[in-house]
Each structure stands twice: as C-alpha cells, then as structure tokens.
Amino acid sequence: MYDFEFVKPASVADALAALSDEDAKPLSGGQTLLPTMKQRLAMPTKLVSLAGMAELIGVSAEGGVLTVKGATPHAKVAAEATAYPALAALASHIGDPAVRNRGTIGGSLANNDPSACYPAAALASGATIVTTAREIPADEYFQGMFTTALEEHEIITAVKFPIPEAANYQKFVQPASRFALVGVFVAKFATGVRVAVTGASEEGVFRWTEAEEALSSSFTPDAVASLKAPAEGMIGDIHGTPEYRAHLIGVMTKRAVAAAA
Amino acid sequence: MPKDHDGIGASTKRREDVRFLSGAGRYTDDINLRGQAYAYFLRSSVAHGNLTSIDTAEAEAMPGVVRIFTAKDFEGVGGLPCGWQVTDRFGQPMKEPGHPVLATGKVRHVGDPIAVVVAESLAEAKDAAEAIMVDIDELPAVIDMKAAVAGGAPLVHDDVENNLCYDWGFVEENREAVDAAIRGAHHVTTLELVNNRLVANPMEPRVAVGDYDRTTGEHTLYTTSQNPHVIRLLMGAFVLGIPEHKLRVVAPDVGGGFGTKIFHYAEEAFCTFAAKAVNRPVKWTCDRSEAFITDCHGRDHVTKIELALDAEGKFLALRTDTLANMGAYLSTFAPSVPTWLHGTLMAGNYTTPLVYVNVKAVFTNTVPVDAYRGAGRPEATFQLERVIDKAARELGIDPIELRRRNFIKPEQFPYQTPVAVVYDTGNYHATMDKLVEIADVAGFPARRAASEAKGKLRGLGIAHYIEACGIAPSQLVGQLGARAGLYESATVRVNATGSISVYTGSHSHGQGHETTFPQVVAEMLGIDATQVDIVHGDTSKIPMGMGTYGSRSIAVGGTAMVKATEKIIAKAKKIAAHLMEAAETDVELAGGQFSVKGTDKSIAWGDVCLAAYVPHNYPLESIEPGLEETAFYDPSNFTYPSGGYACEVEVDPDTGKVEILAFSAADDFGNVINPMIVSGQVHGGIAQGIGQALLEQAVYDENGQLLTGSYMDYAMPRADDVPMYAVDHSCVTPCTHNPLGVKGCGEAGAIGSPPAVVNAVVDALAARGVTHIDMPLTPARVWAAMNAAG
Numbered sequence A: 001m002y003d004f005e006f007v008k009p010a011s012v013a014d015a016l017a018a019l020s021d022e023d024a025k026p027l028s029g030g031q032t033l034l035p036t037m038k039q040r041l042a043m044p045t046k047l048v049s050l051a052g053m054a055e056l057i058g059v060s061a062e063g064g065v066l067t068v069k070g071a072t073p074h075a076k077v078a079a080e081a082t083a084y085p086a087l088a089a090l091a092s093h094i095g096d097p098a099v100r101n102r103g104t105i106g107g108s109l110a111n112n113d114p115s116a117c118y119p120a121a122a123l124a125s126g127a128t129i130v131t132t133a134r135e136i137p138a139d140e141y142f143q144g145m146f147t148t149a150l151e152e153h154e155i156i157t158a159v160k161f162p163i164p165e166a167a168n169y170q171k172f173v174q175p176a177s178r179f180a181l182v183g184v185f186v187a188k189f190a191t192g193v194r195v196a197v198t199g200a201s202e203e204g205v206f207r208w209t210e211a212e213e214a215l216s217s218s219f220t221p222d223a224v225a226s227l228k229a230p231a232e233g234m235i236g237d238i239h240g241t242p243e244y245r246a247h248l249i250g251v252m253t254k255r256a257v258a259a260a261a
Numbered sequence B: 001m002p003k004d005h006d007g008i009g010a011s012t013k014r015r016e017d018v019r020f021l022s023g024a025g026r027y028t029d030d031i032n033l034r035g036q037a038y039a040y041f042l043r044s045s046v047a048h049g050n051l052t053s054i055d056t057a058e059a060e061a062m063p064g065v066v067r068i069f070t071a072k073d074f075e076g077v078g079g080l081p082c083g084w085q086v087t088d089r090f091g092q093p094m095k096e097p098g099h100p101v102l103a104t105g106k107v108r109h110v111g112d113p114i115a116v117v118v119a120e121s122l123a124e125a126k127d128a129a130e131a132i133m134v135d136i137d138e139l140p141a142v143i144d145m146k147a148a149v150a151g152g153a154p155l156v157h158d159d160v161e162n163n164l165c166y167d168w169g170f171v172e173e174n175r176e177a178v179d180a181a182i183r184g185a186h187h188v189t190t191l192e193l194v195n196n197r198l199v200a201n202p203m204e205p206r207v208a209v210g211d212y213d214r215t216t217g218e219h220t221l222y223t224t225s226q227n228p229h230v231i232r233l234l235m236g237a238f239v240l241g242i243p244e245h246k247l248r249v250v251a252p253d254v255g256g257g258f259g260t261k262i263f264h265y266a267e268e269a270f271c272t273f274a275a276k277a278v279n280r281p282v283k284w285t286c287d288r289s290e291a292f293i294t295d296c297h298g299r300d301h302v303t304k305i306e307l308a309l310d311a312e313g314k315f316l317a318l319r320t321d322t323l324a325n326m327g328a329y330l331s332t333f334a335p336s337v338p339t340w341l342h343g344t345l346m347a348g349n350y351t352t353p354l355v356y357v358n359v360k361a362v363f364t365n366t367v368p369v370d371a372y373r374g375a376g377r378p379e380a381t382f383q384l385e386r387v388i389d390k391a392a393r394e395l396g397i398d399p400i401e402l403r404r405r406n407f408i409k410p411e412q413f414p415y416q417t418p419v420a421v422v423y424d425t426g427n428y429h430a431t432m433d434k435l436v437e438i439a440d441v442a443g444f445p446a447r448r449a450a451s452e453a454k455g456k457l458r459g460l461g462i463a464h465y466i467e468a469c470g471i472a473p474s475q476l477v478g479q480l481g482a483r484a485g486l487y488e489s490a491t492v493r494v495n496a497t498g499s500i501s502v503y504t505g506s507h508s509h510g511q512g513h514e515t516t517f518p519q520v521v522a523e524m525l526g527i528d529a530t531q532v533d534i535v536h537g538d539t540s541k542i543p544m545g546m547g548t549y550g551s552r553s554i555a556v557g558g559t560a561m562v563k564a565t566e567k568i569i570a571k572a573k574k575i576a577a578h579l580m581e582a583a584e585t586d587v588e589l590a591g592g593q594f595s596v597k598g599t600d601k602s603i604a605w606g607d608v609c610l611a612a613y614v615p616h617n618y619p620l621e622s623i624e625p626g627l628e629e630t631a632f633y634d635p636s637n638f639t640y641p642s643g644g645y646a647c648e649v650e651v652d653p654d655t656g657k658v659e660i661l662a663f664s665a666a667d668d669f670g671n672v673i674n675p676m677i678v679s680g681q682v683h684g685g686i687a688q689g690i691g692q693a694l695l696e697q698a699v700y701d702e703n704g705q706l707l708t709g710s711y712m713d714y715a716m717p718r719a720d721d722v723p724m725y726a727v728d729h730s731c732v733t734p735c736t737h738n739p740l741g742v743k744g745c746g747e748a749g750a751i752g753s754p755p756a757v758v759n760a761v762v763d764a765l766a767a768r769g770v771t772h773i774d775m776p777l778t779p780a781r782v783w784a785a786m787n788a789a790g
C-alpha cells in the first residue's frame, strides 16, 4: 500500500467536497478497493469513507419499489429485503460473512466486476441507480467490464429496484473465487420478463433478450429449454471455455425460471 | 501414582490447541527483535531472461534504506544445496545446476529473487525496491515438460542439455523382461494421465528472522521450518560456512507445512547473512501472493502407465513412463520425490512380479517442485489405482474383486517386492473387507437408482494404497543418494520431582506431538501424561533432529523417545533397588510404582527421581546422580501403512459439477497412540486429496506467468466441498521393527483419496463413454468430457 489520506465525512455533502481533490476515491466496504491497494495496483491519495454513514444505509419498500441506500452492506440486504426475496437471497450468497458485513451495494455496482452478482439483479430488475448527480436507468448504467456510466466523484446514494411478480437468481460459482462463473437473474413483471446474465460475457453483465422474449410469452423452464446462448464473446479462462459458459447460461436460466415460477 | 487413562490408545484432547485456538500461539512472525530491520525481495516478473544490469543507486538514497543486496554480495557464499543425488539409467549422476541465493546472470522463473532491500520499515523497503532499475533481456520461456525435453527448446540452464536433470530407470535390469511380458500379455490396459501441480498453501506463510550477536559470533535464525536441524546443517555447512556451535535455528509454532517447509530457502540464508552484514536483526515475512511464486510446488507429473494382465485378471507386469517437473532449480529433496519415493511404491498392494518405472526429471521456467504431503507416493498410488480401475472395466471384473485377486496375502509377509522394498506386515484383505462394510458397498446400487431418479449420475470409486513411511534407514537411503542420515534423537530429562521434559528432534507443525508423545512416555512409566512435556524446534536445546515429514515422527522420533525412556527405566530401577535394598533384577515398575517382586516393598516414581537429584542415600560408587538419557534411533526398514478408500459422488449432468456424498477410509496404521488425532490427520489428508482431485491446480501460461497466483483462481477445498468422513483404523498389523508397532498416518489421506475420487467420477460417467478425466475434475472439465465422449 502507498501512503494515503483518510477522511471520514459526516454527510454525503461533505464527502463530495472531500472528493473534489484529484486522485481522491470513495471507500465503502473496502472489499475490492483495499486488496487492490495492498497490492499497490491502485494509489488514491485520499480515501473518503462512506461506510457507516447514516444517510447512506437502509432498505425500504414502498409503492412496489425496494430502495437500498448506497452504502448498505450485503448482510443488511440479505436480512431486510424481505419485500424482494430474490434480491435478499442473492445478497446472502455474496462472498463470506466478513465480506457481507463490509461490502456494499454501491461499491459492488461502482466496481461492476464482470462476475459480480448485484449487476445481474439491477439489470434484470430494471433498477435505477441514484447518484449525487442524477438517476441512471440500469440499461444505461452498465457499460462493459469494470465500466459504468458513473462520472468521477459521483457517488451512488441508492438503488431503486421495481419489485417483480416473480424472480430468482441462479449462481454457478467459479470454484476458487466463488464469484459467479455464470449467474442468471430472471425477473417477471406484468410488462414482461427480464433476464440478466453475469460472469459470462467479455462485455460484462448483459440481457439475454432471446430468453426474455420466450419467457414473456410463456414463463416456464420449457420455454427456454431449446434456446442456446452463443459462445461468441463469452469469457474463456482456466475455469471454463466460452462454450461451457454459454451452455451454463441456458441451464441457469431454466433453473431460475423453475425456481421462480 | 495410579496408572492413568491418558496413555497409549486414549483420545486425549490436543493440549496445544489451548494455545492455538486462543490466539496464544507463538509463530515466527510473532517474533520481533529490538532494532529489527525489514527485508523485501525484488523478484523477477518474467520467467526467463538474462540479467544485464541492476542499478540500486537511486534506491539506496531513499528514506529508511539500510542496505540493498544483490548477487554481488553473495559471491563468496555457496548456493542452496540439493540433499539427494539421483544416478541415472546409465550410471551417471543427475545434472545439478547451481541455485544461487540471489539470481546471478539469469532469472529462471517468475519470483526468482533479484535484489533485497533492507530498510527501517517494510513500506520503505517496498518503496525503495520500486526504484531499483533492473534490465532483463527476456528469453523465451520453457514451461511444458514435453516441449522442454523434445530438443531445441530454450535451456533453463545453459549447461543442462534438453533440460533433462536425469533419465532414471527402475528396476533397470527388469526393463526388457517387462517389455516382453507386456508384449505377450492377454490384455494390456494403458492410461495417460497428469498428476496436477499443486501449491501447498499452509495457513501460515513462510517467515525468517535473522539475528547476530557480534560479541559471541553467534547467529540465530528463527524460521518456519519442519526441520530446524536440517536447515542448520544445510545452511551452515553448504551456504554460509557457519559451524554448528555458532548457529542456532529455531522453528517455533509453525502453522502447517505439508512438505513445503522442509526445504532450505534463499530467504533463510539471506536473513542470517544480512543480520551480520547490517549488524541488526533482519526480518522477512512472505505474503500470500509471494508464497504462490516462491514456496516449492508439489506433484506435476505426466505419466503413461501400462498394466499387463492374464485372462483371470492376474497382474503380470507394469510399466510407467513419467515426466517429472523440477521447476527452475533443484530444491532440497526434489530429485528423490519422483524416484525413490515413487518408483519403490509402484508394486502397490499387489503381487505384480515385474515392474519398470522410467522417470525423466525436467527443468522448466517455473517455481521449483519438491515434496508435498505424500511426496511421490500419491503419484504412484494415483497411477496404479487408476489403471487398475480402468483394467477392471475393460475386463468386466468388479474393481474390488480385481484388487483382491492380486493382493499380497497375509501369509506372504514379509514380502519382497520387485521394486526393492520389503513390506514387513499388512493385511489388505482385512482393510478391503472393512472398507466394504463401512462404505456400505452392498447398498450402492439402490443409492445409485435413487440418484438417477433425481436426474443425477452416481458413482462409487475404490482405491487401495500402500505407502512407505518412517523415513528412513540411513544406510539404505545413503546408497540411494541421500546426502543425510534419517535417524532421530530424543533426550528424556526427568526432573527432581518426577516431571519430565522430552527433547525431540521431531517437529510438530499441526500434528499434535505435544499431546501424543507424552502419552507414550506416560504409558511406559505409568504416570500421568500431564507430567510430561515436549520440547522441540530449537537446535540449541535438542541434540539433533531430522525433523518431521514422510510420516516419520512417531515411528522414528517416537522410537528414539522410547529408547531413551527405556534407559531411564533401567537407571531408575537401579536407584530403586538401592533404596529398597533389593536386587535390581527383582525390581518392577508398574503404575508409577517400583516394587520388589514377591514382597510388599514399593517406592513411588517421584521418590526415585528425587533420590537421583538429592543423592544422600544413593549408590554413588556405581551410578551417577541425575536422571537424563538420550537415544538416537535409526530404523531398519520403512513402515508400510496401507488402506482402502471409497468415495461416492453425484455428478450433475447439466453442469458437470461433482458433489462428494460420502467418503470412507479403512486404514492400517499399526498401533495407534491417539485415535482422535489419527482421525484428524486422515480427515486433513482426505481434504487435501479432494482438493487435488476436484479443485486445485497451479497453471502457468506459455510465458511462465502463474495464472493461479491467488485464491481468486487457485481453488482450495472449503468445508462445504468435503463430506463427513467415515474413518476407521481398527485393522491393525503392528509394524514388526519398532517397539511401538506404529506405522505413521500423516500422509495416508492425501495418498489414498485422489484415485478414489477420480474412480468415482469415472464410474458415474462410464455409461456415457468416459474412461478418464485429468485432475482437477472441475465442472468445466467434467462437462467437456461427458460431451466429448457421448
């Protein structure tokens, strides 16, 4: 780790002020940022801590929308997102207890790891990412591996999830990291079904529109049984070939529908 | 004192756990000496290249820098020695290129140390290391073993032709007879397989702290070692030229070793050397990422095995062809692993009359490879138990039955194998019977049907292993190329009030010696085990020690302790005879009391001890006061634990994911001192074996970059990857050549389990045409195999 300055502002407004320095970075749960810094792969000069800030923590449901504040740890979502059980279940399977007690939704979405779980939930739910500057629809927010619509020093303050009629997340874990080798989030709304896939694509989280169409006309496992996601553009590494990942997309989608239906 | 219940055979709880589980363990990294400086190693980020220049000028001026070392500083110093010389098929010694403390002229693997910064703090040392200018002319790397020996490959060492360390044949005289037997056989089963490269990953990374006392000229090295005396010997005699009386090596609490902490590493020599050079203590703590590219790796064999059988399934001959990776340099015991620890076990539990093992050891631009839990024996067992399983399937014989037909029979012991060793005892039919019972083999078809009904593919895998432990008879291993003796020592010091300190050359790094060794002494003397304490891990306290590996501690170290205790008893009887005015031959010791045969005269253990130290009424004219004895024990043979393992799996046909539902182990360890600790050793071994079979693999890309350099990509087994185990060690054929009749249990689990797991998965997928999958059986590989075959 290189030397850095640490500030712990009392409010989002103070945090924004503190972030105006060049090379300042928000620190939330630190589960991604701190290991990177320890390996000297990141060198922010100033860390602005969001963790534990009252106005950034909380889970609430109102008018068919579940709102999770930006610095809410995974464990709290797992325990309190009862209005959206599929999301609570997803949060309860991120990492281990230590990670869930520190890591936050804002950190996860800002980082947009191509194998992370929350991006699939946000995209499949058609969530809105609320920041200090604006509201960003999920369809515009995710822009490829580790890339998002966030501007520098823009803080995620909340994520608003429309609550679907039925939903489920199936995560097939990468054996070492236990992130998603392939994760599929299926959400059924009155207006149609959305399917988001994480872990698989070189472009990061994406919607599998073919499956969405099939499921929108019949929300059954059989509706997607014969669909094949293309292997092209999928990640190939020591944990799985593009073909294997493409195959798992089909399997996990079917299972998610079976579990949700 | 009454005979206590905590002697041999009692499942006494591990007394060291009080310390370990309450955070009170004292590990090497807990040692911080006054005025200590910190070492940081600048390591090569490329796998192969000529070091053209190192410029430390700017770095030297950085804040906190005490001194920067490069290979120049080690010109007068020896390289890291290799402790075993293998002679090749043609009678020539292996190629033994030098292994400098810091890379000299060339870097040969990612992680090869180039320079070391010693600074006031670790952060300052790292900052300065970034300012060192290193020029490396990158060379093409050689990673794949087949390519390395094929001719025309880049050379890891310029003077080692074809990167070939040795071409070893065993038993060379059998070569033609084996070829002929295979040519003429009714059936030959052939299998090509990989024994995957592993990273040991002990929970505690390596640490070294060097200290130097300039008033006495004495060096002290605190290090994470399984064998501090061996480090003292190797480093003192071969690297730094420090005589033993000026070099103390201490290995305090050590958090797991699994073999990788046997070896003498550059960082140990560096910290010892640098402490004198900068005249203050120097500490190095390895971090996890650094461990991946500096700790010796394990396994990494590529093998072709052929088993010839007659029409009844009798094994006629066995031939193997193996490429064994040595990595970039020869680590301490690397050459012995694929040869003497591997070839001598290729007969397994079977009466195969003809065996020929060929091993080519290969240099590559990767981290050195050396012993890892089982060392050579898992590789042998895996090949053999896989090829037998394949043969059973090809011949349509039940795999258990095929093994039984070829087992050495109980009445055939001692059994001379065709691969040099003599098994003293064993009863493989008994362990197989026990296995069939505890694994409920009879109920398997019903369980398989139930799985099928759920859409899952169920398989049952069987393996039976033999291993050679209690390493080792010094004269024998000397003939085989070992450059050390492999005896053990113990001093039993009886204190004036009867309490006992045992100084053992064995080293405990998780095995529980502090609990089991006292059980033995307590049993012999009839006193309470809490009266006995173990001292280990410090060359200034223990006379000599070859350390702990090869499941040798109780069989060799324990026997030394028994011999020393026998001397204590003999002397104490003399004292007791004097005190009771009886003939020495009439004195008996039982339940902590000395008594005179046929009389009611008796005297307590503690009173005899007191008399030895307060010799007012004492036969001073015939014996010395005091009660302390030392014994060295050198075994006359290896010990041969064996056992049957069964694994039951379910494979998800949609994803290829393997779930282990049940795992059973029926081991014959000879006599068992503490059954609970033995079960724990088996559990841990099986967990590591399951790790190898399903999860773990060290993977390099073609440029020599380690793709699995962290836990993000290197999969260690976790609690939910392993099932509850059914472990039994009630089948006992005591070892015939040590007084406790013990064989050793530390490696068994890691030896017997990988073939059981793979056999189970192949059994589950056999109907789909799968005959083999290389470890680790990741979901992706299993899925690919299923779909390629079907």
Ligand SMILES: Cc1cc2nc3c(=O)[nH]c(=O)nc-3n(C[C@H](O)[C@H](O)[C@H](O)COP(=O)(O)OP(=O)(O)OC[C@H]3O[C@@H](n4cnc5c(N)ncnc54)[C@H](O)[C@@H]3O)c2cc1C
Pocket: A025, A026, A027, A028, A029, A030, A031, A032, A033, A034, A050, A070, A071, A093, A094, A095, A096, A099, A102, A103, A104, A105, A106, A107, A108, A110, A111, A113, A115, A116, A117, A118, A154, A155, A156, A157, A177, A178, A179, A180
């Ligand atoms: C062992 C382990 C296992 C894991 N397993 C999983 C898993 O299975 N699935 C999964 O999805 N994830 C997993 N994670 C990642 C985990 O969910 C992290 O918590 C998450 O990726 C980052 O969240 P954080 O709060 O820790 O962010 P930090 O590490 O604090 O920050 C990450 C990045 O986001 C920025 N940032 C943080 N908060 C905000 C904000 N509110 N607005 C804007 N930018 C912000 C930071 O500046 C930084 O660049 C795992 C992590 C670990 C260590």
